[in-house]
Amino acid sequence: xxxxxxxxxxxxxxxxxxxxxxxxxxxxxxxxxxxxxxxxxxxxxxxxxxxxxxxxxxxxxxxxxxxxxxxxxxxxxxxxxxxxxxxxxxxxxxxxxxxxxxxxxxxxxxxxxxxxxxxxxxxxxxxxxxxxxxxxxxxxxxxxxxxxxxxxxxxxxxxxxxxxxxxxxxxxxxxxxxxxxxxxxxxxxxxxxxxxxxxxxxxxxxxxxxxxxxxxxxxxxxxxxxxxxxxxxxxxxxxxxxxxxxxxxxxxxxxxxxxxxxxxxxxxxxxxxxxxxxxxxxxxxxxxxxxxxxxxxxxxxxxxxxxxxxxxxxxxxxxxxxxxxxxxxxxxxxxxxxxxxxxxxxxxxxxxxxxxxxxxxxxxxxxxxxxxxxxxxxxxxxxxxxxxxxxxxxxxxxxxxxxxxxxxxxxxxxxxxxxxxxxxxxxxxxxxxxxxxxxxxxxxxxxxxxxxxxxxxxxxxxxxxxxxxxxxxxxxxxxxxxxxxxxxxxxxxxxxxxxxxxxxxxxxxxxxxxxxxxxxxxxxxxxxxxxxxxxxxxxxxxxxxxxxxxxxxxxxxxxxxxxxxxxxxxxxxxxxxxxxxxxxxxxxxxxxxxxxxxxxxxxxxxxxxxxxxxxxxxxxxxxxxxxxxxxxxxxxxxxxxxxxxxxxxxxxxxxxxxxxxxxxxxxxxxxxxxxxxxxxxxxxxxxxxxxxxxxxxxxxxxxxxxxxxxxxxxxxxxxxxxxxxxxxxxxxxxxxxxxxxxxxxxxxxxxxxxxxxxxxxxxxxxxxxxxxxxxxxxxxxxxxxxxxxxxxxxxxxxxxxxxxxxxxxxxxxxxxxxxxxxxxxxxxxxxxxxxxxxxxxxxxxxxxxxxxxxxxxxxxxxxxxxxxxxxxxxxxxxxxxxxxxxxxxxxxx
Ligand code: BGC
Numbered sequence: 001x002x003x004x005x006x007x008x009x010x011x012x013x014x015x016x017x018x019x020x021x022x023x024x025x026x027x028x029x030x031x032x033x034x035x036x037x038x039x040x041x042x043x044x045x046x047x048x049x050x051x052x053x054x055x056x057x058x059x060x061x062x063x064x065x066x067x068x069x070x071x072x073x074x075x076x077x078x079x080x081x082x083x084x085x086x087x088x089x090x091x092x093x094x095x096x097x098x099x100x101x102x103x104x105x106x107x108x109x110x111x112x113x114x115x116x117x118x119x120x121x122x123x124x125x126x127x128x129x130x131x132x133x134x135x136x137x138x139x140x141x142x143x144x145x146x147x148x149x150x151x152x153x154x155x156x157x158x159x160x161x162x163x164x165x166x167x168x169x170x171x172x173x174x175x176x177x178x179x180x181x182x183x184x185x186x187x188x189x190x191x192x193x194x195x196x197x198x199x200x201x202x203x204x205x206x207x208x209x210x211x212x213x214x215x216x217x218x219x220x221x222x223x224x225x226x227x228x229x230x231x232x233x234x235x236x237x238x239x240x241x242x243x244x245x246x247x248x249x250x251x252x253x254x255x256x257x258x259x260x261x262x263x264x265x266x267x268x269x270x271x272x273x274x275x276x277x278x279x280x281x282x283x284x285x286x287x288x289x290x291x292x293x294x295x296x297x298x299x300x301x302x303x304x305x306x307x308x309x310x311x312x313x314x315x316x317x318x319x320x321x322x323x324x325x326x327x328x329x330x331x332x333x334x335x336x337x338x339x340x341x342x343x344x345x346x347x348x349x350x351x352x353x354x355x356x357x358x359x360x361x362x363x364x365x366x367x368x369x370x371x372x373x374x375x376x377x378x379x380x381x382x383x384x385x386x387x388x389x390x391x392x393x394x395x396x397x398x399x400x401x402x403x404x405x406x407x408x409x410x411x412x413x414x415x416x417x418x419x420x421x422x423x424x425x426x427x428x429x430x431x432x433x434x435x436x437x438x439x440x441x442x443x444x445x446x447x448x449x450x451x452x453x454x455x456x457x458x459x460x461x462x463x464x465x466x467x468x469x470x471x472x473x474x475x476x477x478x479x480x481x482x483x484x485x486x487x488x489x490x491x492x493x494x495x496x497x498x499x500x501x502x503x504x505x506x507x508x509x510x511x512x513x514x515x516x517x518x519x520x521x522x523x524x525x526x527x528x529x530x531x532x533x534x535x536x537x538x539x540x541x542x543x544x545x546x547x548x549x550x551x552x553x554x555x556x557x558x559x560x561x562x563x564x565x566x567x568x569x570x571x572x573x574x575x576x577x578x579x580x581x582x583x584x585x586x587x588x589x590x591x592x593x594x595x596x597x598x599x600x601x602x603x604x605x606x607x608x609x610x611x612x613x614x615x616x617x618x619x620x621x622x623x624x625x626x627x628x629x630x631x632x633x634x635x636x637x638x639x640x641x642x643x644x645x646x647x648x649x650x651x652x653x654x655x656x657x658x659x660x661x662x663x664x665x666x667x668x669x670x671x672x673x674x675x676x677x678x679x680x681x682x683x684x685x686x687x688x689x690x691x692x693x694x695x696x697x698x699x700x701x702x703x704x705x706x707x708x709x710x711x712x713x714x715x716x717x718x719x720x721x722x723x724x725x726x727x728x729x730x731x732x733x734x735x736x737x738x739x740x741x742x743x744x745x746x747x748x749x750x751x752x753x754x755x756x757x758x759x760x761x762x763x764x765x766x767x768x769x770x771x772x773x774x775x776x777x778x779x780x781x782x783x784x785x786x787x788x789x790x791x792x793x794x795x796x797x798x799x800x801x802x803x804x805x806x807x808x809x810x811x812x813x814x815x816x817x818x819x820x821x822x823x824x825x826x827x828x829x830x831x832x833x834x835x836x837x838x839x840x841x842x843x844x845x846x847x848x849x850x851x852x853x854x855x856x857x858x859x860x861x862x863x864x865x866x867x868x869x870x871x872x873x874x875x876x877x878x879x880x881x882x883x884x885x886x887x888x889x890x891x892x893x
Contacts, residue, residue, distance in 0.1 A: 049280070050244055050246045050279050050280040050646060050648075051246055051646065051648050053248065054246035054247065054248065054279040054280070054648065055279055056277075056278060056279040056280055056281035056286055056287075056288050056289075057288050057292075057753065058287050058288070058751060058752055058753025058754065059287045059288045059291045059292030059296070059753075059759065060287055060291060060319060060320075060751075060753060060754045060755050060756070060759075061291070061319070061354075061357070061754075061755065061756050061757075061758065061759075062290070062291045062295060062319070062320075062321040062357060062360060063291060063295045063296045063758065063759075064356075064360045064363075064706035064707070065295070065300075065301045065302075065360060065363060065364040065367060065706065066078075066079075066301070066363065066367065066704070066705070066706040066707050067299075067703040067704035067705060067706050068299055068301050068704065068767055068768050069704065069767075070267065070768065071301045071367060071371060072704070073370075074367040074368070074370040074371040075301075075363065075367045075706070075707060077366075077367070077370045077375075078363045078366035078367035078369075078370055078707070079363060079707035079709075081111075081114045081116075081366055082359060082362055082363050082366055082707070082709065083707075083709055083710075084114075085111060085114070085362065086714065086718040086719075087345060087348060087349075087358075087714040087718040087719050087734070088345070088718055088719045088734040088735060089111040089113070089114075089734075090111075090358055090359070090361075090362040091109070091340065091341065091342075091344045091345050091348075091358070091719070091734035092108065092109025092110060092111060092734050093108055093109060093110075093111055093116065093119070093324075093362050093365050093366065094108070094323060094324055094325065094340060094344065094358070094361045094362055094365065095108065095109060095324075095325050095328050095338060095340040095341040095344060095732060095734065096108060096324070096325055096326045096327040096328025096329070096732065097109055097118065097327075097328055097395075097731055097732050098327060098328045098329050098333065098334070098336070098338070098397055098730060098731055098732045099308075099309075099327045099328075099329055099333040099334055099397055100333075100334070100386060100395065100396045100397030100398075101327075101328070101395045101397050101398065101728075101730070101731050101732070102118055102120070102394070102395065103120065103381040103383065103384045103385065103386070103394075103404075103406065104120035104121055104122045104168065104381055104385055105121060105122055105123055105129070105130070105172070105308070105327070105385050105479070106120075106121030106122070106170075106172075106305075106308070106326045106327045106328075107119070107120060107121070107327070108121075108324065108328075108365075109341075109732075109733070109734065111366075114366075115375060116366065116369060117380060119169040119170060119365075119369070120167055120168050120169050120170070120380075120381045121168075121169065121170040121171075121172060121218075121305075121326065122163070122166070122168040122170075122171060122172060122381075122385060123171075123172045123173065123479045123480065123481075124172060124173055124190075124479060124480045124481055124482055125139075125140055125172070125173030125174045125175045125190045125191075125206075125480050126138070126139050126140065126159075126173070126190070126475060126480065126481070126482055126599065127159070127162070127481070127482025127483075127599075128162050128163055128166050128168065128383075128412070128482060129385065129465075129479060129480075129481060129482050129483075130385040130386075130465075130482075130483065131166060131383040131384075131385065131407075131482075131483065132383070132388065132407065132409055132483065132485070133409055133410060133411040133412060133413060133485060134162050134166065134412050134413060134482060134483070134485065135158065135162060135412075135413050135416040135417065135419075135420055135482075135485065135599075135600065136420075136474065136475065136481075136482045136483065136484045136485065136487070136599045136600040137155055137158070137159065137416070137419070137420050137423070137482075137599050137600075138155075138420060138423045138424040138427060138474075138596070138597060138598050138599040138601070138605075139189050139190065139475050139476065139480075139596065139597035139599065140174065140175060140189065140190050140191045140192045140202060141188065141189040141190075141191065141192065141193065141427075141575065141576070141596050141597060141621055142423060142424060142427035142595075142596035142597050142598060142599070143155055143192060143202060143206075143423055143427060144191070144192030144193035144198050144199075144202050144427075144621035145193070145426075145427035145428075145429050145594075145596055145618040145619060145620065145621045145674075146423055146426040146427045146617070146618060146821070147198075147618075147619050147672075147796040147798070147819050147821055148426055148794075148796075148821045149201055149205050149819075149820070149821075150821075151419075151422060151423050151426060152192075152201065152202050152205035152206055152209075153205040153206070153208055153209045154209065154419050154422075154423075155206065155209065155419060155420075155423055156174070156205055156206035156207060156208060156209025156210045156217075157209030157210070157212055157213065158209070158414070158416040158419045158420075159171065159173070159206070159209065159210055160209055160210035160211065160212060160213035160214075160215040160217075161213050161412065161414060161416075162412040162413070162414075162416065163210065163213070163215045164213045164214055164215050164378070164379065165379070165410055165412030166379075166381065166382060166383050166410060166412055167378075167379040167380045167381035167382050167383070168215060168381065169215070169216060169369070169374060169378070170215075170216040170218055170269070170270055171210055171215050171216065171217055171218060172218050172220065172272065172479075173190075173206070173210075173217065173218065173220070173480075174190075174191070174202065174203045174206040174207065174210075174217065174219060174220075175187065175190035175191045175219075175220055175221070175480060176191050176192070176199045176200070176202070176203035176219055176220075176259040176260065176263065177191070177199075177219075177220065177221050177222060177223050177224070177225055177226075177256060177259070177260070177274065178190075178191060178221075178225050178226045178227075179191065179194065179195075179196060179199055179226065179255060179256055179259070179655075180193060180194030180195075180199075180576070180621075180622060180655075180656070181194070181226040181255075181635055181649070181655045181656075182226050182227055182542070182635050182636070182637065183543075183548055183576050183577050183622070183625075183628070183631065183635070184227075184529075184542050184543040184544060184547065184548065184576075184636070184637050185226050185227050185228065185529070185542055185576075185637075186227070186228035186229075186476070186478070186529040186530050186531060186532060186539075186540075186541030186542040186543070187225070187228060187476070187478065187480060187529070187530065187531060187541070188529075188575065188576050188622075189475075189476045189480075189529065189575035189576060189596075189597055190476070190480040191203075192621060193621025193622055194621065194622040194623075194655060194656040194671070195621070195622075195656065195657075195671065195816050196254070196255050196256070196258035196259050197258070197815070197816045197817055197818070197819075198621055198816060198819075199258075199259035200258055200259040200261070200262035200263075201262070201819070202259075203219060203259050203260075203262060203263050204259075204262040204263055204265065204266040204268075207219070207263055207266050207267075207268045208266050211267065211268070211269065211372060214372045214373045214374060214378060215372065216269035216270050216302070216368055216369075216372050216374075217263075217268050217269060217270065218268075218269070218270040218271065218272050218305070219259075219260055219263040219268050219270070219271050219272070220271070220272035220274075220307070221272055221273065221274035221275070221283075221307055222257075222260060222271050222272065222273050222274060222283060222289065222290075222294065222304075223245075223247075223252070223256050223257060223260070223273075223274055223278060223283065223289065224245030224247055224256060224274060224276055224278045224283070224647075224649075225245070225274040225275060225276055226245060226647070226649075227243065227542050227637050227638065227647065228530075228531060228532035228540065228541030228542045229243075229532060229540050229541060229542055229544060229637060229638075229645075230242065230243040230638070230640070230645040231243055231274075231275040231276055231532055231541075232275045232309070232310070232532075233275075233282070233310075233312055233331060240642075240643060240644070241277070241282075241643060241644040242275050242276045242277055242282065242310075242644075243276045243277065243638065243644070243645040243646075243647050244276065244277040244278070244279065244280050244644055244645070244646050244647065245274075245276050245277065245278050245279075245647050245649065246278075246279055246280075246646060246647065246648040246649060247278055247279065247649045248649070248652060248847075249845065249847045250652070250653070250844070250845045250846075250847050251649055251652045251653055252278075252293075253845035254653055254844065254845050255653060255655070257293060257298075260294075260298065261298055261769050261770055261774075261840075262769065264294075264298045264299065264300050264768050264769045264770075265768055265769025265770075265775065266769075267301075267371075267768060268302060269302040269303070269368045269371065269372060270302050270303050270304070270305060270324075270368065271294060271300060271302065271303075271304050271305070272304075272305050272306070272307055272326075273286075273289075273290070273304060273305070273306055273307060273310065273322070274307060274310070275307050275310045276647075277644075282310070282312050283307075283310070284306045284307070284310045284311050284312060284317050284320075284322060285311075285312065285313055285316045285317040285319075285320040285322065286320060287319065287320040287321060287751070287753075290304055290320050290321030290322060291320060291321040292759075292762075294321070295321055296759060296761070296762050296765055297762045297764050297765045297770060298765070298768070298769060298770055299765050299766065299767050299768045299769065299770065300768065301364070301367070301368075301371075301768060302364060302367075302368045302371075303323040303324050303361075303364045303365045303368050304321060304322055304323045304324070305322075305323065305324040305325070305326045306322060306324070306325055306326050307326070308326055308327055308479075309327070309329060309331055309333060311325050311326075311330070311331070311339050311340075312331060312339075313339060314338075314339035314340055314343050314344060314347060314353075315347050315352050315353055315748070316751065317339065318340075318344070318347070318353045318357055318358070318361070319353070319357065319750070319751065319754065322361075323360075323361040323364050323365060324361070324365060325338070325339060325340045325341075328340070328341060328732045329732070333397075334397050334730060335730065336729065336730040336731070336732065338732045341732035341733060341734055342719075342732070342733060342734060342735060342736055344358065344734070345719040345734050345735070345736055345739070346736060346742055348713070348714075349713060349714075349716055349719070349739060349742040349744075350742050350743060350744050350746045351713065351744045351746070352746060352748045354756070355709075355711055355712075355713060355714070356709075356711065359707075359709045360706075363707055382407075382408040382410045383406075383407050383408065383409075383410070384404075384406035384407055386406070387406050387407070388407065389406055389407065390405065390406065390407055390408075390409075391403055391404065391405055391406055392404065392406045394406075395728055395730075395731060397730055398728045398729055398730050398731060399729050399730065400728075400729065401728065402728075413485060417600070417601065420599055420600060420601045421601040421604055421605050421608075424595070424598035424599060424601045424602065424605035424606075425601075425604075425605035425606075425608045425609060425614055426617055426618060426794075427595070427596050427598070427618045428593060428594070428595050428596075428598075428605065428606065428609045428616050428618045429593070429594040429595075429596070429616065429618035429619060429620055429673075429674045430591070430592075430593055430609070430616040430618070430674060430675040430676070431592040431593070431594055431620070431624075431669050431673060431674070431675070432584065432589075432590070432591055432592040432675075433590070433591045433675050434590045434591070435590060436677075437520075437567060437569060437590035437591045438569065438591050438593070438609070438610060438612070438677070439609070439610060439611055439612025439677060440498070440520065440569075440610050440611050440612070441611075442497055442498050442499060442611055443498075443499055443500070444498065444500070444518075444520050445500045445516070445518055445519045445520065446494065446498055446500060446501045446502070446519075446520055446521075446522060447502050447504070447513075447515075447519055447520070447521045447522070447561075447565070448490075448491055448494060448501060448502065448503045448504065448521075448522050448524070449504050449506075449509065449521060449522070449523045449524065449557055449561055450504075450505075450507060450523055450524035450525060450552075450554070450557055451470070451471060451505050451506065451507050451524075451552070452471065452472055452473065452490075452507075452524035452525060452526045452552075452554075452571075452573060453472065453489065453490045453491040453494075453503065453505070453522075453524040453571075454471050454472065454489050454490075454491045454492075454503070454505055455471045455472060455487055455489045455492075456468070456470040456471035456472075457470075457471070458470065460484040460486070460487040461483045461484055463477075464534075465477055465478055465479065465481050465530075465531075465534070466478075466481045466530070467530065467534035467536055468536060469526065469528040469536055469537060469551055469552075471489070472487065472489050472490060472524075472573065472602050473526040473527075473528055473573040473574070473597065474487055474573070474597060474598055474599050474600065474602050475597050475599060476528060476529050476530040476575045476597065477528065477529075477530025477531060477534055477536060478530040478531025478532075478533065478534065478541070479531055480530070480531065481530075484599075484600050485600060486600055487600050487602065488600060488601055488602055488603035488604055489602060489603050490524065490571070490602055490603050490606050490607075491503050491505075491603075492603050493602075493603025493604050493606060493607040494522075494603070494606075494607055494610070496603075496607070497607045497610075497611055498611070507552040507553060507554070507557055508553070508556075508557070509556070509557055509560030509561060509564075513564060515564045515565045515566075517566065519565055519566075519567070520565070520567045520568075520569065521561040521562075521564070521565040521567065521568045521569070522568075522569045522570075522571060522610075523554075523557055523558050523561045523568060523569070523570050523571070524571050524573070525550040525551070525552070525554030525555075525557060525558065525570065525571075525572055525573075526550065526551055526552075526554065526572065526573040526574055527543065527546065527548070527549070527550050527551050527554075527572075527573075527574040527575060527576070527578045528543075528551060528574075528575060529541065529542060529543045529575045529576070530575075537551065542637050543575075543576075544637045547628060548576075548577055548578050548579045548625075548628050549578060549579060550572070550574075550578050555582040555583060558570055558582070558583040558586075558589065559582060559583050559586070562583055562586040562587075562588045562589050565588055566588050567588060567590050568586075568588045568589045568590060568591075569590065569591040569592075569593065569610075570583070570589060570591070570592050570593070571593045571595055571606065572592070572593065572594050572595065573595050573596065573597060573598070573602070574594065574596065574597075575597065576622060577622055577623065577624045577625065578624070579624070579625065579626070579627060579628060579668075580592065580624065580668060581626055581627070581668065584668065593606075593609070593610075593616075594618070594620070596618075612677060612791070615676050615677040615678055615791055615792060615793030615794070616674065616675065616676055616677065617674065617676060617793060617794040617795070617796065617821070618674050619672045619673065619674035619796055619798075619868060619869065620669055620670070620671055620672060620673045620674060620869070621671075622656055622671060623656050623657050623660055623667040623669065623670055623671045623870075624667055624668045624669040625660070625665070625667050625668065626665075626666070626667065626668050630660065630665050630667070631659060631660075632650075632651040632654065632659055634648065634649065634650045634651045635651060635655060653810075653811070653812055654812065656671060657670065657671040657814075657870045657892075658812035658813075658815065661812065661813045661814065661870065661891075661892040661893070662812060662813060664893050665893070666871075666893050667871075670869045670870045670871035670872075671816075671869065671870045672796075672798055672816075672867075672868055672869030672870055672871075672872070673869040673871060673872075674796075674868070674869070676789075676793045676794075676795070677789070677791050677793060678787055678788075678789030678790065678791045678792070678793040678827070679787075679788045679789040680785050680786060680787055680788060680789075680793075680795040680825075681785070681786045681788045682783050682784065682785055682786075682797070682866065682875060682886075683783075683784045683786065684782070684783070684784040684832070685781070685782070685783050685784075685866060685875060685877065685884040685886075686781070686782045686877075686882075686884060687779055687780075687781055687864065687877035687878075687879070687882045687883075687884055688779060688780045688781075688782070688882070689778070689779055689879075689882060690776075690777045690778060690779060690780060691776050691777060691778050691839070693778060693842070693854055693856045693879075694854065694856065695853055695854055695855075695856050696763075696849070696851055696852075696853060696854075697764075697771045697773035697774060697776075697839055697851070697852060698771075698773050699763070700761065700763060700764075700765055700766030700767075700771045700772075700773075701766055701767075702761065703761055713744070716736075716739035716740045716742060717739065717740070718739075719734055719735055719736050719739045720735065720736065720739050720740075721733075721735045721736075721737070722735075762850065763849075763850065763851050764850060764851045764852060770840075770852075771852070773839055774838065774839050774840040774843070774852055775838050775839070775840065776838060776839045777836045777837065777838055778837050778838060778839055778841070778842055779836075779837045779864070779879065780834050780835065780836055780837070781799055781818075781834070781835045781836075781837065781864055781866065781877060782832055782833070782834045782835075783797050783832065783833050783835070783866060784830055784831070784832045784833075785797065785822050785825070785830060785831055785832075785833060786825070786828070786829070786830035787825035787826065787827050787828060787829050787830070788827075788828075789827060790827050791827065792824050792825065792826050792827065792829075793824065793825060794821055794822050794823065794824055794825065795821070795822050795825070795868065796819055796820070796821045796822075796868050797819065797820055797821075797822075797833050797835065797866060797867075797868065798816055798818070798819040798866070798867060798868055798869070799816070799817050799818045799819070799835045799837065799864055799865070799866055800814035800815060800816055800817065800864070800865040800866075800867075800870070800873065801814065801815055801817045801837065801841060801842065801862060801863075801864060801865075802814050802862065802863040802864075802865060802876075802891055803842075803844075803855055803862060804855055804856075804857035804860035804861060804862055805860045806855075806857050806859065806860045807844075807855035807857065807860075808855065809844045809846075809853075809855055811844060813891055813892055814865055814870065814873070814891055814892060817835075817837055817838075817841040817864075818835040818836055818837065818841070819835070820833040820834070820835055821833075835866075837864065839852065839854065840852055842854045842862060858880075859880075860880075861878035861879040861880040861881065862878070862879035863876050863877070863878055863879075863891070864876060864877045864878075864879070865891060866884075870892055871890070871892075872890075873890050873891060873892070874886060874887055874888050874889075874890060875888070876888050
C-alpha cells in the first residue's frame with residue numbers, strides 16, 4: 001500500500017528537479033544545508049509581487065507565552081523544566097524527527113530526563129487516521145449541518161477519547177480553514193460550513209471535547225488555504241512558490257481568522273499554519289500572522305507548528321514565531337536534512353536565533369503538555385501510521401532501523417458508533433419533499449439506482465486515504481480521513497428495513513425496466529474532493545475538473561429515473577454544493593436529501609430518516625446556487641501562473657450567502673435551508689439588552705509576566721553527539737559534529753523590520769481570543785419553539801444580524817451570529833431557546849483603528865433576524881426599541 005507519507009516522499013523526489021540536495025553523504029548534507037540555509041535566510045526572500053493593497057507587514061519580535069491567567073500554572077511548571085534543559089533537549093522538542101521516523105505522522109524529539117517523550121502528532125479531523133479499531137466519524141461538513149452544538153462537542157469528546165486511547169498527544173484537527181470560500185475547494189468538507197460563525201462554533205465545541213480528554217487539539221490551517229492546487233512550494237525555492245492568498249485586513253478578521261479566535265478563546269493547544277502564502281509571505285514564516293495576529297492580538301499561548309513540509313527557512317521561521325517544525329525535514333524529506341534540529345542548534349550557538357526565542361518555543365510546547373495533564377499517566381502511541389503489521393521498523397524512513405512492536409490494535413471505539421450515527425442522521429438535510437413523499441413506508445416498492453448506494457467492491461478502505469470515488473462516499477480524500485472499521489452502506493440498511501427492494505448498481509440507467517404505478521425510485525449520486533497529493537478522476541484535490549456537477553453522470557441517472565418513475569427520491573453524498581438544476585424541477589423528482597459525508601454510519605443514519613424513525617433536522621451549511629456563475633469569478637479555482645499563483649480575495653466579505661444577498665441572486669436552496677416532517681411555530685420572542693453598547697471595547701488589561709531565563713548562550717558541548725551514541729541515519733537530531741567550531745561572528749542580515757523591542761500591546765488583544773470584552777453579551781434573544789405538527793422533531797433557531805442602516809461600514813445585509821437547536825419535541829411540545837449576541841457579533845474590524853468597532857447609532861437599530869435559513873427570515877427584533885415582531889418582509893431575496 002502506498003501510504004500518504006511515502007507518496008509525499010515520492011512526490012518530493014519528483015519535484016526535486018534541480019538536484020540541489022542529492023548527495024548521500026550525511027556530513028556533507030549537513031554542511032550543504034547550512035550553506036543553503038544561510039543564503040535563504042539572509043533576507044526573508046521576496047516573493048512575487050502581490051496586488052496593491054495586500055500587505056504582509058513585518059511584526060517582530062515574537063510575543064512570549066505565559067502571560068494569560070488560565071495558563072499560569074502550566075507555564076510555571078514549564079519554566080522550571082526549561083530552565084534546566086540542555087540546548088539539545090530544547091531543540092529536540094521543537095523539531096520533528098523526520099518523515100517516517102516514528103509511529104505517528106509527526107513525531108518530535110524527546111526530553112526524557114523530564115519525563116517528556118517523543119510527542120505523537122496524528123491526523124485527522126474526523127478520526128484517528130491510518131490505523132485500526134477506531135471510529136470513522138461523519139465529516140465536519142455533516143457535523144456543521146446538524147447546527148447542534150451539543151453534538152459538535154460530543155463528536156469532539158469521542159475523537160479525543162480515541163486519540164488518547166491510541167497515545168496521540170497532539171491531534172491534527174479540527175479543520176476550520178478552509179472556510180469554504182470556494183465551492184470547488186478540495187478540503188471545505190473537513191470543516192463545518194461556509195460561514196465563520198458556524199466554523200467558529202464547530203471548531204470550538206470540537207476542541208473543548210477533544211481537550212477534555214487531555215489531548216492537545218490543533219486548529220488548522222492558518223490561514224487562507226482555500227484551494228488545494230498550487231498550495232505548496234515546489235522545491236527548490238524559486239522554481240514555483242506556493243500560491244499567495246491575498247486577503248485584506250478586514251476580511252481576514254471578519255471571515256477567515258474569526259473561527260481561529262474562537263478556537264483560541266476556548267484554549268486550543270496548537271495551531272497549524274497553511275502551506276500557502278498570505279499577501280506574499282509564507283504562512284510558516286509570516287511574522288504578521290504568527291507574531292502579530294495569533295500571538296499578540298489573539299493572545300495564543302500554545303504552540304504553532306508548520307503544515308507538513310511547509311517550512312521554507314530556519315531562522316526566518318523562528319523569528320516569525322514558529323514553535324514546531326513538522327515533520328522536521330526541510331522541504332525535501334528523507335535526506336536527513338532540516339531547517340531546524342541540528343541547524344537550530346547552530347543558529348542559537350552563533351546567536352542568529354536569539355536564545356530567548358528558542359526558550360519561548362520550548363516553553364510553549366512544555367506548557368501546553370502540562371496544560372492538558374499529559375505529565376500524568378498519558379499513554380505512549382500503541383499504533384503505527386506507517387504499517388498495519390504487528391511488528392516492523394521503528395523508523396521506516398531510515399535505511400537501517402531497529403524493529404518495534406508497531407501495532408497493538410487497541411480498540412478505542414467505545415460506544416462512539418452511536419455518537420457517529422446521531423450526527424450523521426442529524427446532519428441529513430431534506431431540501432425538497434413534495435407531497436410528503438418522505439418518510440417512506442417499509443412496505444413501499446423500492447427501486448434503488450446508482451453504485452453510490454453500495455460499498456466499494458474492492459473494499460471500504462481500498463483506496464489510500466480514500467483517494468477514489470467508488471461506492472458510497474462517506475468522506476472526501478486525503479489526510480483528513482480515517483480507515484473505516486466498517487461502512488454501513490445505504491443499500492444494506494435499506495434492505496434491512498424495507499420489504500420490497502430491488503437494487504440496480506450501475507450508474508447507467510438499466511434498459512428494459514418497467515415501472516409500475518406505486519414504484520418509488522431512490523437514486524444515489526455523489527460529488528467528491530480532497531487533498532492535492534491525489535488526483536481523483538481528473539480532480540486535483542479541488543473539484544477543478546468536475547465542477548459542481550454530480551460525478552459519474554449522476555444527473556443523467558436522475559433524469560432517466562425521473563422519465564420512468566412517477567416518484568423519484570434523490571440522495572446526494574457530497575463534499576459541498578452541487579448544482580441540481582438539470583433535474584430538480586422534473587415533476588417526478590419529489591424529494592431531495594443531502595446526506596453530506598456520513599462516515600461509517602452511512603446506512604443506518606439514512607434509513608432512520610427515509611423511513612421516518614426520526615424527522616430530519618439538518619440545515620445546509622452553505623448555499624446551493626442555481627448556477628455556479630451566480631458566484632463571483634474571484635472564488636473560482638485559480639489556474640497556473642509561472643513562479644507564483646496569485647489568489648486575490650477581491651470579493652472581500654462577500655462569499656456564499658453574503659454575496660448572493662448583496663447581488664439579489666436567489667439561490668436554489670439558501671444557506672440554512674432544511675425541511676422537517678413536522679412543523680414548528682415560534683412565539684414569545686424577546687430581546688433583552690445585557691450590556692450597554694459602546695463604539696470601542698473597554699481597554700484591555702496589561703499583559704501578565706512571562707518566564708525569564710538566563711540569556712547566556714549555552715556551552716557548545718550541549719549539542720555535541722553524546723559519547724557512544726548510535727545515530728539512525730536520516731533521523732533528525734539536535735547534535736553537531738563540531739559544535740565548538742561554531743562562531744558567533746556570523747554576518748546575518750535580519751528581515752526588514754526585525755526588532756527585538758516588544759511591540760506595544762494591541763488594543764484588540766488582552767486575553768486568549770483577543771480583548772475579553774469581545775465576548776461580552778450585548779443582547780440575548782429568547783424564542784419559544786412549539787412543535788405544531790403530528791410527529792416528533794427538532795428545530796433550529798438561527799440569529800442573523802443586520803447592521804444599522806446609517807453605518808458607514810460596508811457590511812453584508814445579514815450575517816449569522818448564533819444558533820441553537822431544540823431537543824426532540826413531541827407534538828405540541830415546546831422549548832425556549834436563548835441566543836446570544838456578543839460585542840464581536842455587533843462589531844466590524846476597523847482597519848484604521850485596528851480594533852473592533854460597534855457602529856452605534858442613536859436613530860437606526862441593529863435588526864436581529866430570527867429563522868432557520870437565510871430565505872426564511874420574517875421575525876425580527878430591533879436593538880433600540882427591543883421590540884420583536886413577526887411577519888416582516890425578508891431582508892434578502
Ligand atoms: C495536511 C495537514 C495534515 C498533514 C499531516 C498535510 O498535507 O495539509 O492537514 O495534518 O499533512 O498529515
